[in-house]
Amino acid sequence: MIKILDRLLLFFYSIVIGAVAVCAVLYATNVLDRSLLMDTELWLDNIVIAVAAVIILISLRFFYISVRRDRTSSQSIDLRNEHGDIHISMETIENLALKAAAKVRGVKDLKVKIRVSEAGLELIIRTFVDGDTSIPELTEEVQRHVREQVTEVTGIPVATVSMFIANIVQTQSFKSRVE
Secondary structure, X not given: OHHHHHHHHHHHHHHHHHHHHHHHHHXXXXXXXXXXXXXXXXXXXXXXXXXXXXXXXXXXXXXHHHHOOOHHHHOEEEEEEOOEEEEEEXXXXXXXXXXXXXXXXXXXXXXXXXXXXXXXXXXXXXEEEEOOOOHHHHHHHHXXXXXXXXXXXHOOOEEEEEEEEEEEEOOOOOOOOOO
């Protein structure tokens, strides 16, 4: 309730301050009749224009904040079973996917992005792979392993596991030197 009230107040504030700033700019640029207020000098007009422009920019920012859609509302996935409600954070699912993908040999520097769709979770995994491993086999194994692990642990169906191979990492092979 407070969040809605804050947004409403911010919306009205931005409208009022924006209208005042526009009037100030119109007055300073002689669009409005100067007889409404006292005569001013040119340097004062420039200051008024600059201050009004800053207020307009701040008001536009506040207006944007007041009407933008809140993206933080989907920070968790909510499930219900016979015992009650379950809230699983996106961070938990991300860590599960990272842990499952890291178990597959040949992948390095993993990053996971999660989207929620009607069919279930859509996981996008970005990784570097070992240059000596077959990429199709490696990605298939990672996809299978991540899908099984996330579905088994969370109970949430995984619709897709997409892989993005960013680059190949060369493994360092050290030759032992015996003297």
